[in-house]
Amino acid sequence: MEQRLEGILNNYLQNEGNVISILQDIENEFGYLPEDAISWISDRLDVPPARFYGIATFYSQFHLKPRGKHCITACTGTACHVKGSEWLISSLTSELHLLPDEDTTEDRKFTVEKVNCLGACSIAPVVVIDKEVYGKMSSDRLMKLVKKLEKKESEKEKA
Amino acid sequence: MPGDITINICMGTGGIAAGGEAVMSAFEDALASADIAASVKKHCAAHKVGCRGFCARDVLVDVIENGGKHTYEYIKPDMVKRIVEEHLAGGQPVQEWLVKEDYHTFHGKQVRAVLADCGEMDPEDIEAYAGRGGYEAALKSLTSLAPTDIIEELKRSGLRGRGGAGFPTGLKWEMARNEPGDTKYIICNADEGDPGAFMDRSLVEGNPHAVIEGMLIGAYAIGAQRGYVYIRAEYPLAVQRLTIALGQARERGFLGRNIQNTGFDFDIKVKLGAGAFVCGEETALIASIEGNRGMPRAKPPFPAQKGLWGKPTVINNVETLANVPYIMRKGSGWFAGFGTEKSKGTKVFALTGKIRNSGLIEVPFGISLREIIFDIGGGIEGDRKLKAVQTGGPSGGCIPASLMETSVDYESLASAGSIVGSGGMVVLDETDCMVNVAKYFLEFTKSESCGKCIPCRVGTMRLLEILTRITSGKGRPGDVELLQELSEDIKMTSLCGLGQTAPNPVLSTIRYFKDEYDAHIIERRCPAGVCKSFIAFTVLEEFCKGCMACVRVCPSGAIVGEKKKPHRIVQDVCIKCGACFATCKFQAVRKRAVYGEIHTR
Known part of the structure; x- marks a missing residue:
């Protein structure tokens, strides 16, 4: 998982991303937003997880639970x-x-x-x-x- | 080259859903095969094109030769061979597959101004656009016009925002131009959130370069170096074509540094929306691009004064921007020649619902609703009766059949209790329940309310509760008055356009269809037979052949019975999904009002 998240982080740094684009990348990569992934990114960027969850629950594109096949x-x-x-x-x-x-x-x-x-x-x-x-x-x-x-x-x- | 044959295949989202890709490859395969190549003497090329408008007839295929055009409808891959053999090689069009008279009436009262090139060229080819005069306007603007000339020309054209509010575009640009500061932004709002609207999707899919050219001219006029297209992630094809177009524009030097050696720098970035209707509101959209929850803030300051990252920002809708290059190329007089005194030009509408010819249409302002529905739309599906037209999505209202002479322009629709909005036009017939329609829109606005201001967050919830009560048979006398009072309060006190317009569907349905509300509340019935609490499904034994078709489709296992014996629906288990009603070939499944009449399919 860490390796995949590392890639997402790089993409964010290179392309002037923001919290939304990070979450979009995580969603694309895992199909939903795993709690571990958000904690990991939030640690690395020193952005409180609440900010990620605030956005994840605001937009309908994001899912906090795994989705069906x-x-x-x-x-x-x-x-x-x-x-x-x-x-x-x-x-x-x-x-x-x-x-x-x-x-x-x-x-x-x-x-x-x-x-x-x-x-x-x-x-x-x-x-x-x-x-x-x-x-x-x-x-x-x-x-x-x-x-x-x-x-x-x-x-x-x-x- | 003269004598060449061009084959245009509709490959918008509608065309692709109908099988456009398979038709395209069938043509490519047929043209590539050796014996065909030998029999077709002329050079043939198949192109994908954007939305042709008449999506109900997809896949549409044009065969163009010597300026003459033959259009085929409902084309499937297995029909391609015959077209190639008889038409391309033999020179004889396949008469029975050609479009009929109604296709031409559909186009008769339309004016293709902003859609002029949409559906006529390959949207993924910048040369096709340039070949039709594309980027001429940008080149002229950047090399020989002052920014203020452009703004004056736009003001003369009378172009107003096509996204909903109808604010004069020239004025908006002037405001941003006059703001001090070196850093400014232009944003294209392609977050088309209105359910029942797909004008912007079709435009971006069919002619992305016009949007880019419009943004380039706008950026030069206001002095912006950076542009963003905020587009819905639900439109993957539009995003893909836009991205391709941006790359081509960069290659051809219409984006980037020192554009066409004029010293002007400008580039555009795509931002994907994450699915929030409120982000169509300017300040919410800005918050979303900045990476925050898309919540609106109070205006002023307007985005033209303090927008993205606090800098002057112009936000224009897709259709507004796509109009700009055509106005600059053909002149403000040409544009102002269409429309009414206050609403100039043309407007693209998505004509859908219970209409025979549903699709994308472009009409001059001032045309009547009757002309749109009966002349262009061909009337109501299944010869049922027209009940109302819903315009403007969740912010708009329902205009009843008695007001079909209403002129379609910003002011007239507003006085009828609706709005032009972004251009959704959903036709409703006698089988639609107006209370249910109002409830549908409130469900939408309630879940899309961002929650920042109380009138919208709590008010839409309460409106929905009352409407739910009415449609489930628990309405109380006085509910209609309560809805009206609460609606007025929400309109007066909400922070942004979402809340200020959310009660419109309720108010307009009460205004024109109060009898339906009364029927639900007092008589406990749904006249249209839609609201589930007032209907039940039963099997008429004398019609039932015992074929088990309904038993097989019933998702809740509510239908019991054996083969060749009449079936029965267990009412306590039935979820009233209507699957059996739609399936039964013998009209044995009937929908009946809990009190009173029986509906047949």
């Missing part, structure tokens, strides 16, 4: 909303047995998140599964896609 992002922009994104999300959380304030399944296979707007409103409602954009999504099509992923995961486990 598969990331399902539902767009909740206005166009997607009026075309039923709310229904898509409730079918997702129910299918993956997520509690109202949870976004990642216990086995860390899936993360369900909402995004304000992806700007692809012409093909609303939009769902992104593992970085692939699906437009004009319907709940039955979404359920089929998710069930397929679940099946793949459980088969992998058996093997």
Whole structure:
């Protein structure tokens, strides 16, 4: 971990970075913000960890907990909303047995998140599964896609 | 070269989502194969282009030959071979795949001023932009115009900020120019946060050089040496194309030291937003670039006086900046020739929602909402009835169907209770619940409120609580009046634009759709059949074929039944997600109001 953080620190020093850019680098590197990473950087820069956490909790891009292997992002922009994104999300959380304030399944296979707007409103409602954009999504099509992923995961486990 | 054939393939985010990359490589493969090369005598080149506007028809492909253009719609990779064989080699366009009449009506009332080059050229090629007159305006400005000439020209054009507030751009530049000090900054605000808006994304993806050229002219006019583009990380393609364009501009000497041997130095850095809507506000954006929580501060001092790192700073929206090179090239008179007396020029809108032709449109100010929705947009999807148009995102309001003659300009939309905003235009039909729409926007502003000032932090929370109560069947008499009173207080006392405009969706829906609020509160029903507390799903046994399709998609296991026997929905387990309703091919799953009428799909 230290070696990877050393690289992030160098990037910060060379490119006039700031707390946000450091956190963005950590998030990119680890997929979330591990507590150890923040303590390490905060020690090295002599910046209180509270400043990092203040920023990490302000911006929606940062995550303090590890994320699932598969990331399902539902767009909740206005166009997607009026075309039923709310229904898509409730079918997702129910299918993956997520509690109202949870976004990642216990086995860390899936993360369900909402995004304000992806700007692809012409093909609303939009769902992104593992970085692939699906437009004009319907709940039955979404359920089929998710069930397929679940099946793949459980088969992998058996093997 | 005359006789050459150019193939333009839409590769904006919309085009790529529809499979643009696969279509592009299908063309490249087809053109590279030997027997095709032998049969197509002319030189063919396939280019990716930015957003064409009509994203609902993607993938759109243009075949341009001798100045004539044929446009194909809904193109899939397997259709490419036939186009290459019959059209490129045989000279006979594939008639049935060409765009139809409605494609031309979509464009009929539009004016492509700032989008003139967007969708017509490869955005990743500076030569393509230069070939269409790009960077001429910057060159002319830097070599033969004084900064004050540029500012005067912009003032004459009447260009106003396209990000929401509509502040005159020339005036803003003049303020920053007149501030003492050697260090000044220009920032391009590409943190397009309004849900339902994608003008800036499309512009940066389709023509990043126009934004860079606009910033360069602005920097020279105000005397800035450093520029920043603050752009959303949710727009990876825009970031990528902008970064490529910046590199090319540096190579060609339009950025860096001693630009085009004029002695003027200027460079631009990209700053990725980290996902906070409030950072669209100028002072919050500055705080974010400085590496802090993006919280606004009181104005004055305005950023033009004390901005980034305490220095005079101009912040302009993407579309505003992209207009600048065209105004400087074609003249303020050309620009002011479009629009109304107070709102000059054109505006790009993202036309979405329940509209037949959704996409990116550019229209002159002063056009009516009716023309946009029915002439350009082709009317409402599925021939349902128009209910309202939501403009301006979470800061805007809903304009009802009865006011469709309203002229689209800053003043008229404001007097109708909405705003032009950054350009989102979401069309709502009779199946949309206006109370739910208001609640949707308050959920958004509540979670995006930075928390610094109490009216916004607590006020939006309370508004949302009341709206949630109403939509879940627990509304009380007097709730509407309470919403109105609280809204006025929040508007009057919030620190920044986010809070000052957050109640607009509530106020405008109450103003025009009070009957819907009353239906929820007094009659305990949702007229549009949206609010979950007022609806239930049931299976009509006589229609059910027992095909198990709904059982398979139901995420909560609420549907019981065996094959070939009628199914049943267990109401206590049902989460009302509507998956079964959308899936059933026999209209056996019905949505019904808890009291009263039955909706069919």
